[in-house]
Amino acid sequence: MKTTKLLLIYILIYLPITINGQIKKIGTPLIKNYNRIEYKGGTQNWDIDQDKNGNMYFANNTGLIQFDGSTWKKYKAKKTDEMKCLKVDPTGKVYVGYYNEFGYFKANSKGKLEYFSLSSLLNKKEHSKMDVVWKIHLYKDEVIFQSFHSIYIYKNNKLKIINAPKKFQFSFISNGRLYIQDIFSGIMEYHDGKLTYLKGTNALNNTEVWGVIEIQKNKILISTLDRGIFTLSNNQVIPWNTQANTFIKKNGSLGCILYKNKYIVINSVLDGIIVCDLNGNIIQHINRSKGLQNNTALSLFIDNSNNLWLGLDNGITYVNENSLLTYLDFNYNLGTVYSSVIHKGNLYVATNQGVFYHPWNTDFKADSFKLVEGTTTIAWNIQIMNGELICASNKGALVILDGKLIKNLDPTGYLKFEPIPKHPGFYIGANYNGFSIFEKTNTGIKLRNKVKGFNKSSIVFEIDNNYIWLKKDEFIYKISLENNLRKTQIIKTYTQFSESNPGIGSLQKINNKIYFQTNNIFYTYSKIQNTFIEDQAITNLFKSIPKINQLIEDSNGNLWYNNNNSMGVLMKAGNKYRHISSPLSNLTENLVTNYMSINTIDSKNTFIGLTDGLAHYDSTIENITPLKPKALIRSFSFPGDTIHLGNGQNKEEEYELPYSSNQVKFTFSSPSYENLENLEFSYQLEGFEENWSVWSNSTVKEYTNLKEGNYKMKVRVKNNSGIESDEASIAFRVYPPWYRHSLAYLLYLLMAAGCVHYIRFRIRMKIRKNKHFETLEQRRLYLEKETKIKQEQYELEKEIEKLENEKLQIKILSKDKELVNNTLQVVKKNKILNGIIQKLKDINTGSFDETTKAQFAKLNRSITKEVNTDKSWKDLEKHLKNVHFDFLKKLKEKHPTISSREMDLATYLLMNMSTKEIAEFMNISTGGVELARYRLRKKLELNQKENLIGYLMSIK
Structure with a gap:
């Protein structure tokens, strides 16, 4: 029962310490320096803070500098540049202090940090008293700005001022309490708007206090610039007589912070920083010789992964303090390490420059490894054989004791040694020309013989009870020796272990059994x-691990492997293994290719060979660093604008882009500062890409000529342990061009509907019109037909009329002719009657009786009356003029000089009267008619070939 209680007490006391981790005494943590060229700022960095997204902020003497793991950005206030202090609140506001100015930076609608002055709230008198603002504190619901003259308390958009009793120096928050030093009056505590003096602190008057931390209840540690470190307890200030205080008295202090509640980190003026425990024992000292770029540390900060950031007098440094790995590199006189081992109280290291050693039970300090004289060459391996320390080197098989070279067993170059099963006291060594056999003797190990029949060399070989297995290039050699170990008996070469799994991977021994891996x-x-059989149990251990290149089992049964991406270990716990890879991820770029060196001394001490020294790993320290990295989309750019993300914005928006801005650019980052070089990003633009991109170190991606639509940019990050982050995403929409906008399509639809309606209307109108035109056409055709019929009827009538006219003309002509004939008959009759009358006149009436005389006279009168009353000629002439009026008119118009006599002749000719008839009619001779015809032709200007009657007919 008592044992159980003690165990419980131990767990309650020490378990939290284990979980919180420890500061390691061996080696130096990984250090990453950033110079002013990289962060594009000034030299001095006075203050450091971090926001909830992991972005780092530095108060630089040229302004505010932000670092997101990929990109450095600088922001400036309007009036001044030289920043002295900053503090980031939970909303992402960055409060800053300058000379005669203080305020805050806040992300605008585009995510870019903009400066807002708070000192502008002061009146001119108060502003004129303000000097350099050195410290900013987030205290409860207030923001405290501290200058030498006053403290300015910002709350609810109002400023309250408390003036210094004499002169403020600096202020500090520790364990929720705010302390302020008045350099002439002592240290005070601020609470509820009031300052209360801490008794006994006036002993530090006229001394600059640069750090105040509460290390125990009612015990405060105070570091000063030039008088060392003090503690305040029971109202007494006393020197802190420790190693840390001795160091600070010599080098000065510019501040201190409490680390993991059990360590103190103190920055110095002259010699970097120290890490000590709460008793003042120095555990680590990091200065320029250990990798810092400058020995003056102006500021300290512990980030959310429990790693240190140092604001130096010239530059910024990141210290991976929370890593389980520390390094013994060139500062410890070590080069490329191929092997290490502990022998008789010394740690021996085989390197490319020879064998070095260091006492195991003393502190590891810079330049503390010493060269074993006479070993200056490439030392491939160092191991213990039968209690002796043997080094396989380029010079041969070297025996070393107590840091000295004792002898060289064989000057041939050697790579590795192994004991031979079934042959106690015998060892086989792989040299540059094959194998050699060494034998244990009373005077130590000696070379016995060279093995004949095999001349290939490799450091990768293992021996079981039957064979020597050697891996060389892409082959595995199975070698059996004769029983006297002087000559090879059987040599067989393999290029694969299974037809379904071609190739050769690694050769290793696990639990004293040889395994082959591909x-x-x-x-x-x-x-x-006589075949290779798969071991399912070991295979299952590596089922979810990336393809390995090498595997080594250490002295504790842990399985260490490396691959192209990283290094990891399966830590053995009973019959099970626990996979660890993330703490070892930083070794990726420093591992020695094809020469994996693991030296596990105990659970607290494992040394790993690197290209630049040793890495020290303590498996008993639990690492609380989140295993899963975090991916951030830092900016979203498109023509004309850039959206900065992760600067305190909490609201997720869907951004809307016009089609003219369909060229977008994204930048990514991950605040995994301990592993920045090995981070890989993958991205997918949902709506444009179906698959994720391949993993790469690129932190920028650009897309051009995106079509309209909804998109979602997704990004994830992976460290070199293969651990992937959650997705970071941003949604945006590219609107279509105006002619492909939904309103445009609605307009097109309306226009189409209008066009359809219009077309239908036009078709209907056309149908109507066609019907109308058809009706009109039918009417036209009808009318045309009717007209045609009428025309034909008219023409027929005209034809009839013409025929009738012609008939009438013919009839008239006939009548005319008849009339002429009658007239001629009448004329003839009249001539006859005149002749009778003349003859009657010749009759002598004297012989007639009266009656006869009277009858004769009566007859004569009757005949004379008949002749005189006959007007046939005149009627004929009148008739002819009436009938041929148009002809005579046209003839007169065409030939005005024509006479009436000639017109009568033309009429007679037109009537087709004969010359004789004309002569009788005109009462001329036929010769006179011919003469009259000649004169008429002349009058009508007809030539001889023209027909007179035809011409007259044409006039008609």
Whole structure:
């Protein structure tokens, strides 16, 4: 029961310490320096803070500097540049202090930090008293700005001022309490708007206090610039007589912070920083010789992964203090390490420059490894054989004791040694020309013989009870020796272990059994079956691990592996293994290719060979660093604008882009500062890409000529342990061009509907019109037909009329002719009657009786009356003029000089009267008619070939 209680007390006391981690005494943590060229700022960095997204902020003497793991950005206030202090609140506001100015930076609608002055709230008198604002504190619901003259308390958009009793120096928050030093009056505590003196602190008057931390209840540690470190307890200030105080008295202090509640980090003026425990014992000292770029540390900050950031007098430094790894590099006189081992109280290291050693039970300090004289060459391996320390080197098989070279067993170059099963006291060594056999003797190990029949060399070989297995290039050699170990008996070469799994991977011994590996599938060799058999149990251990290149089992049974991406270990716990990879991820770029060196001394001490020294790993320290990295989309750019993300904005928006801005650019980052070089990003633009991109170190991606639509940019990050982050995403929409906008399509639809309606209307109108035109056409055709019929009827009538006229003309002509004939008959009759009358006149009436005389006279009168009353000629002439009026008119118009006599002749000719008839009619001779015709032709200007009657007919 008592044992159980003690165990419980131990767990309650020490478990939190284990979980919180420890500061390691061996080696130096990984240090990453950023110079002013990288962050594009001034030299001095006075203050450091971090926001909830992991972005780092630095108060630089040229302004505010922000670092997101990928990109450095600088922001300036309007009136001044030289920043002295900053503090980031939970909303992302960055409060800043300058000379005669203080305020805050806040992300605008585009995510870019903009400066807002708070000192502008002061009146001119108060502003004129203000000097340099050195410290800013977020205290409860107030923001405290501290200058030498006053403290300015910002709350609810109002400023309250408390003036210094004499002169403020600096102020500090520790364990929720705010302390302020008045350099002439002592240290005070601020509470509820009032300052209360801490008794006994006036002993530090006229001394600059640069750090105040509460290390125990009612015990405060105070570091000063030039008088060392003090503690305040029970109202007494006393020197802190420790190693840390001795260091600070010599080098000065510019501040201190409490680390993991059990360590103190103190920055110095002259010699970097120290890490000590709460008793003042120095555990680590990091200065320029250990990798800092400057020995004056102006500011300290512990980030959200419990790693240190140092604001130096010239530059910024990141210290991976929370890592389980520390390094013994060139500062410890070490080069490329191929092997290490502890022998008789010394740690020996085989390097490319020879064998170095260091006492194991003393502190590891810079330049503390010493060269074993006579070993200056490439030392490939160092191991213990039968209690002796043997080094396989380029000079041969070297025996070393107590840091000295004792002898060289064989000057041939050697790579590795192994004991031979079934042959106690015998060892085989792989040299540059094959193998050699060494034998244990009373005077120590000696070379016995060279093995004949095999001349290939490799450091990768293992021995079981039956064979020597050697891996060389892409081959595995199975070698059996004769029983006297002087000559090879059988040599067989393999290029694969299974037809379904071609290739050769690694050769290793696990639990004293030889395993062969390809593509993380492990095999053992069966001599009985003369074949390789898969070992499912070991294979399952590596099922979810990336393809390995090498595997080594350490002295504790842990399985260490490396691959192209990283290094990891399966820590053995009983019959099970626990996979650890993230703490070892920083070793990726520093591992020695094809020469994996693991030296596990105990659970607290494992040394890993690197290209630049050793890495020290303590497996008992639990690392609380989040295993999963965090991906951030830092900016979203498109023509004309840039959206800065992760500067305190909480609201997720869907951004809307016009089609003219369909060229977008994204930048990514991950605040995994301990592993920046090995981070890889993958992205997918949902709506444009179907698959995620391949992993790459690129932190920028650009897309051009995106079509309209909804998009979602997704980004994830992976560290070199293969651990992926959650997705970071941003949604945006590219609007279509105006002619493809939904309103445009609605307009097109309306226009189409209008067009359809119009077309239908036009078709209907056309149909109507066609019907109308058809009706009109039918009417026209009808009318035309009717007209045609009428025309034809008219023409027929005209034809009839013409025929009738012609008939009438013919009839008239006939009548005319008849009339002429009658007239001629009448004329003839009249001539006859005149002749009778003349003859009657010749009759002598004297012989007649009266009656006869009377009858004769009566007859004569009657005949004379008949002749005189006959007007046939005149009627004929009148008739002819009436009938041929148009002809005579046209003839007269065409030939005005024509006479009436000639017109009568033309009429007679037109009537087709004969010359004789004309002569009788005109009462002329036929010769006179011919003469009259000649004169008429002349009058009508007709030539001889023209027909007179035809011409007259044409006039008609």
